[in-house]
Each structure stands twice: as structure tokens, then as C-alpha cells.
Amino acid sequence: MKYDRFFEYAKEAGLEEAQLYVSRSESFEFALFHKELDSYSVSTSISLWATGVKDGHIAFSTSEKDDEEGYREMVDAIVRSTSLLEKPDEVGIFEGSDRYVSKKVRNPVLARTAPEEKIALARKLEELLLQEEGVADVAEVFYSESDDTVLFMNSHGLRLKSAGNSFIIGGYVTGKDGEKTIDTGDSFFGNDLSAFDPAELAGKIGEDLRKRMGASSIKSGVYPTIIQNKVLPSFIRAFVSTLSAESVQKKTSPLAGKLGERILSPKITIEERPLDRTVFFCGFDDEGVAKENRKLIERGTLLTYLHNRETAKKDGVKTTGNASYGGGSIGIGAGLIRLRKGKGTLEDLVAKAGNGVYITSIAGLGTGLNPYNGDFSCQAQGFEIVNGKIGRPLTLITLSGNLFKMLKDCSALDANTVLTTRKVECPDILIKGMSIAGE
Amino acid sequence: MLAKKLALLTLNEALATGGDYAELYVEDTAREAIKVETGHVESISKARTRGAGLRILKGLRSVYGYTADLSKRGLLSLARKLALAYEGERLFEVKSFTRKKAPSVCPIKDPVIDIPAETRIQFLRAMDEEMRKDARIVRARSEIYGEKKAIEIFAAEGEEGFLMKNEESHARVTAVATASEDGKIETASNSPGIHGGWSYLLKKIDGVAIARNARDVAIALLSAKECPSGRFPVIIANGWGGVIFHEACGHSLEATATAKGLSVFSNSIGKVIASPLVTAYDDGTIRNAWGSNNADSEGNETRKNQLIKDGVCTGFLVDKFNGRRLHMEPNGCSRRESYCYEPTSRMSNTYIAPGKDRPEDIIKDTELGLYVANFGGGSVDTTTGEFNFAASEAYIVRHGKIAEMVKGCILIGSGKEVLMNIDRVGNDLDLGCGYCGSVSGSVPVTVGQPTIRVKEITVGGRGGRLE
Known part of the structure; x- marks a missing residue:
């Protein structure tokens, strides 16, 4: 096997243990503008992540050179790094889990479907978007597909493999709202092209554009606020990152010492479900540990932090299989997250809100959220809620709060869930009161 | 990096179906980041990126692809796949490349990545110590990032194409201070960067001063309204x-x-x-x-x-x-x-x-x-x-x-x-x-x-x- 050479070099260079993670990806993308193929891209990429242990230190190196020269460079870099690192290695390379769950989630039909058919589907979407009332122009219709394979190998003889593919198709439109130009867009993702209905997506985009006409601001204040199921994933992801045992141990998560405590509303139950049959299925983490589905928050109570093997050892617990490469070392990451749904419809939730705000879009949370304490401010759009009904559209408002307080103040969730590309599935939720700034 | 002959073959393969412009961007980049965290060298990560991107334009259409496989097979396969996006006859064949020279806006004598790691660690330790002078700093992270990129661009919109070679070497210093008091946690960071070498970095970036600023802002935020x-x-x-x-x-x-x-x-x-x-x-x-x-x-x-x-x-x-x-x-x-x-x-x-x-x-x-x-x-x-x-x-x-x-x-x-x-x-x-x-x-x-x-x-x- 070609990667045996890597392990031979590692042994020759004096590495006591070694690991190689190889990720291959084939991608295909295009975009339409005014019925023409405006861009078209095909690519093949490969990334290698090498890990090695020497003299009590563990080091990492990455490369895109999938040849003997590349393997040697990575091994040499690891040897050099281990001689300079001061942090002792606590765990070494993993020998393997007893059992791994494997599911065939790659759809070979998607890979076999000719590019022309995918382009035809996008053209259909563009045509339907142009027919939508209020659409002045179709700014873009896009399609992006990737087909990924991961090989995991280590010097203990552990060999793992995973494969998956997915696509996303969507469009952006503009409309005239008096003197102003407004825009909106939406997309569909999955790995089954037959599940995509261009008419349904075009209809949703058109309806959203029409609803946004005449948007204005609102008087600054504190309002009962509904966060839409497509917007909430950004907040849920940010919350899950604070469950990182590494952050807790380094004193940069406010959740230190809160295990077993009720930290969120009793209406909130959050699970990590990497083994569910979705395009996000993942059977092992970046240390080769078998993944499991598990509850993280049950009825508001914190059940566990997310661990890799190093943080688990420090806390004297079993790893949760959340090791993830990043920033030149093994950190912590989470797979598919599910926020358990509530009951009823969005209309029921709006009725419960009475008078408030329904947030349907946010921007700037990436820089507007302090991951260390959960404080955030971001740009938002949505609708005013008046007497239990959705009212006029709102734009150029800000939404401010604290992530933990927001999830503590959740008073209801509906059963209207959606799975998003952020690997989060969640319903719409109602928060008792949030700061909105506008006029 | 890439033989002119192979670049010529690739561009001509790409132009076979009527493209009016083709461009091959070849890159070989080495990156290294050293991180000192709250008193010790936390990580040294080295990465190598190497590959090529190929673009073919035809009027108002563009096709693009990339590959990490720089072999003749890898590049020609990419060129063929991309050319298939167009239908038409070849407009011209590229015969040669003229060398184009860019002015030296960013002269670099001593890329940061080539400076001994021990020297860079010493620079970071001074920053780390400065941030931890206040006991309310619970986490201090100092990082120095350097990259050295060699680029070749082969492009043609007629029989005579051009080749331009360029070298880039960016470096960035980051200080992140996390302060904690009475259950409150605040963080602040500072990250100046240059497109230059180590001696220029030392002239332009005062590591201790940026560490001090990150520390002081993080602490001030603890009592901010x-x-x-x-x-x-x-x-x-x-x-x-x-x-x-x-x-x-x-x-x-x-x-x-x-x-x-x-x-x-x-x-x-x-x-x-x-x-x-x-x-x-x-x-x-x-x-x-x-x-x-x-x-x-x-x-x-x-x-x-x-x-x-x-x-x-x-x-x-x-x-x-x-x-x-x-x-x-x-x-x-x-x-x-x-x-x-x-x-x-x-x-x-x-x-x-x-x-x-x-x-x-x-x-x-x-x-x-x-x-x-x-x-x-x-x-x-x-x-x-x-x-x-x-x-x-x-x-x-x-x-x-x-x-x-x-x-x-x-x-x-x-x-x-x-x-x-x-x-x-x-x-x-x-x-x-x-x-x-x-x-x-x-x-x-x-x-x-x-x-x-x-x-x-x-x-x-x-x-x-x-x-």
C-alpha cells in the first residue's frame, strides 16, 4: 500500500508512533447568470494530516504533496517540532475502538449523473424564479457538489475509511422596493437530486422577496422574539463550541464547573447525533475514536462536555469522540447537532409571542459574538409580530443579547424543524425578551 | 516549478474547444505557525500547499478547476475536463511564453519561516510574559505565522503567452489575552502583519507592545458597561x-x-x-x-x-x-x-x-x-x-x-x-x-x-x- 512508505519513514526517523489522515475531494460547481453559464469549476484535492510521537511530545504536519517527498517533509517537520515543544504528550496515538458504526451514505447516483442534467435543473430553477411575481432579476443560480473520501491509518494497524457526497443548489434574486433594491435567496441540499423540487424552492424565494417589500426599522426596545429555525443554527453551533472540554480546562468557557446543573431552559434538549443517516454521517473522529450519538443537554441540564482523548484523560473520563484537527493541533469539534422539537406550528408560536419580533435573517454574528462569555450583537431582518400575527417586514435592526441567557429564556419551541448546512437541525424558538435596536 | 513545455501543453489542451484566454496558476507554499500559550510552546504546525489552478475564458464565460496533481497526466486531465465545458473550434495555438517581470514592491531578504524556530519562540515568550504580568489574565496566546509562496502564472490569449514568477512572504504576529474576574470572562486580541521578512517585522512590529495592548483591553472590558x-x-x-x-x-x-x-x-x-x-x-x-x-x-x-x-x-x-x-x-x-x-x-x-x-x-x-x-x-x-x-x-x-x-x-x-x-x-x-x-x-x-x-x-x- 502506498501509504506504508509514510510509516516506514516515520519509523526510520525515530517516531515512536505515527498516524496519517488522508482526505480526498472531488468537486463540481457552476453558476448561471442571465441564462448563461457564468462560472464552471471542477477540482480534485488531497490533504494529508500527519501526527507523530517522539521523546514524549506529539506533533502535527500537513501537506498536499501525496508522494514520497511529501511524506518525508511531514515526518521531518514532526521530528523538528517534537524537539521544540514543551507541552508533554499525554495520550499518544489511539489503538482503536472496539466497534465502529459504518453506513453507506454516499449516493452513487449523484456521482453518476451527468453535469448536463445538473445544469438543466439549475436552468429550470432560474426560469421559475424569473416567473415569480416581484422578481426584477435573478442575481445567480448556483450548484455545488463534493464527493469526499477519508482514509485513516496509524502505526497500531488501525485502518478506517469513510465516504460521502452531497450537493447544494440555490438562487438569489433582486426586487425593486420603490427606489431601493432588495434581495433574498435560498437553497436546497442533500445527496438525492430527485428530492429537489425547483418549483418549490422558486416559490419559497419569490414569496420571501414579496414579503420583504416595504421593510423598515422598529423602535428600539426589548421584545418577545422568535428565532427562525434557519437562523437558530448559528447560535446553537456557538453554544456547542462552549461545551469544549479544552475551553473549560483553559478557563475560557463560562460552563466550567456546571456539569449536572440546569444551565438552559427546561424546554431545551440538545443531542449530538453523528451516526444518524444523513449526509453528515460520521463514524469516527480525527483520532480514530468511534463516534456515538449522545445527549449533551437534557431539559436544560448540562450532561457532558465534549472531549478528545487528552481532555478526557485530564478530567478522568472517557473521550466523547470529538477530536478535530484545527490550528495545527488536535482540538474539539462536534458533528450533527439536534435541538429537540416542541409542539405546534410557527403560527402557534407567533400567537404565544403576542407582540414582538420574528427574526428570519442575521448577519455579522461571526464577529459580533464573544465566544468566551456568549455576549452578542448582530444585524438582523425579520417581521414585527402584532397581536399574535406576523406583521410588517423589518430591516436594519440589531439583535443583542447573551447566548446562555437567550437559551435560558426560551419559553417555547414549535415542531417545525429544518436540517441546515451548519450541521444543526432545530425548530423555531420563542425567547421571552431580547434587545432590538432600530429607530 | 513547472516545466514551460508542460505549461504549454496544458494551455493548448485547455484552448482546444475555442477558449479565447487560458491561464495556469502554479503555487508552492510553505506555512509555519508557532504558538506559545500561557508559559509554554503549545504547538508548531507546518503545512505545505502545492497545486495548480486552470482558468479558461470564452467571451463572458469562465471555467475554472484546480488540482494538487502536477504531473502531466493530472494537468492534462484537468484541462480536458474543463475544455469540455465549451463547444467550438480552437482559435489559436500558444507557441511560446515571454517572461514578464514585476517590480519589487515587497522585497524580502529573510522570510520569517526561514528564521530559526528558537528565535521566533524567544520573540513570543516576551509577549507571553507581558500578557501574564496581570494575574487576571487566565489564558495568554502568542502566535507568529509565516508563509513563503512561490507562484508561476502562465497565461495566453494569442500565440505569444507570458510567464510571470512571483514570490510572497507574509508574516503575522498575534496576541490574544483572556481575562477573568468574578465569573466574568473577556478577551482581546491584536494582530499586525507585514508582507516582508524578519528584519522588517522587527522594525515594524513591537511584540511586547501589542501583547500589552491585548492585556489592557481584556482587563478593561471586565468592568465595561x-x-x-x-x-x-x-x-x-x-x-x-x-x-x-x-x-x-x-x-x-x-x-x-x-x-x-x-x-x-x-x-x-x-x-x-x-x-x-x-x-x-x-x-x-x-x-x-x-x-x-x-x-x-x-x-x-x-x-x-x-x-x-x-x-x-x-x-x-x-x-x-x-x-x-x-x-x-x-x-x-x-x-x-x-x-x-x-x-x-x-x-x-x-x-x-x-x-x-x-x-x-x-x-x-x-x-x-x-x-x-x-x-x-x-x-x-x-x-x-x-x-x-x-x-x-x-x-x-x-x-x-x-x-x-x-x-x-x-x-x-x-x-x-x-x-x-x-x-x-x-x-x-x-x-x-x-x-x-x-x-x-x-x-x-x-x-x-x-x-x-x-x-x-x-x-x-x-x-x-x-x-
């Missing part, structure tokens, strides 16, 4: 404050946005788009600046492009492809993060030119408002021009003086409105470094401005009304 909300005057400090112009205006002046008529500033050349106090440039030729380069990603020399003069829009940032739609020549601003991205028009070092006001007078003349000393970042919708910026260090201005610190502020608005509402421009131009993410990836950019005042901006925060 929540930012008030509403609409009021906002003074934006010089340097990194220029991110407001970058987001609110710069992106909307890139041909990526203007060419299809989708930008709020499409068809704006010759029209008033800003207050008469505003003159602005994008200048990729500032010596060794973080956003500068000898040449752009299409092999053109970088330039100083005027975007606005006395409030009137005077130009866009134009790349080759979008220039075709605009009937404008490219002006040296086509950029990409790596071979994995198709190049397009992007900002480099973008700034508002200095005005006449002294910054202290701008503050003195403000009765009640907000002073933003630093931003975390922001984003813009180029179609509507609506933007957002999160402030990382801000203060209330009361009776002409900087008063208490506030946290959790976000500024939102429309770029058009903000540009028209700039009513004071200081004489203290400065630049700040960051990364800008857009369609062609994340690229190093410098933003800049003197101290400015905007008559009124919507400010979001949890502190109630400003009083």
Missing part, C-alpha cells in the same frame, strides 16, 4: 477603523459586484456617492504592507487606484473577467487565496485619504456619541449596501470627552448613507491589518483611514438608551 442602542453620532478611530470603508463601500466597488449591475454602486462612476470630504484609494503598491504585492493573481503589476475623489466615484477595482462585462481594463487588483480559487477583483490596502481636522477637535466637538477605537470585523450585502461591524473596543463620548468604556456594540447601516454622512475627517491616517473573505478566498488586506465622524449610525447593544 453594555453599549447603549439607538441612532447617534459615531467617531471611528484611525487605522483598523477603516474596515468601515472596506465593508460599507470597498466591496461594492469591486467589479465582482459592479459588473453584473448588482452592486449598490454599479454605474456610479462620475456620480456623487460620498461626502465631499471623502477621497479614497486602493493601493497595492505600499512597500511591504500586509495587503501589497509585486503582482496580482493574473500577472498584472499592482497599482494605486483612486476610487473616490471629493465624494465622486472615480473608479472600480477591475479584474480581467469582469472587465470584459464592464468594457474596462484590469487594474492590478485580481487576487486569490490559493490555487483552489478563481481570481477576481479584490481590495489590497484600502483607505480614506487624510483630511484637515485634528482628531482631538473631532472628539471635542461631539456632545454625546460613541467613539469606536477598534473593530472585530464586519460584513456587507453588496446588492443592498447594508453592512454590519462589531466593535471590539468602544467608549461613550460625553461633553466632548472620551468617557466610559462600553462593550457588545454593533454598527449597522447602508454604505451609501454612511458615506454621505461623514462630516469630519481627521489628519491622522493610519493602516490596520486583517483578512478579507470573499469569493476568491481569504486574502490579507490593509484597511485604513484617519479619525472620522459619521453624523448618525444605528448602534446595537444591550445598554438601553444613550444618555
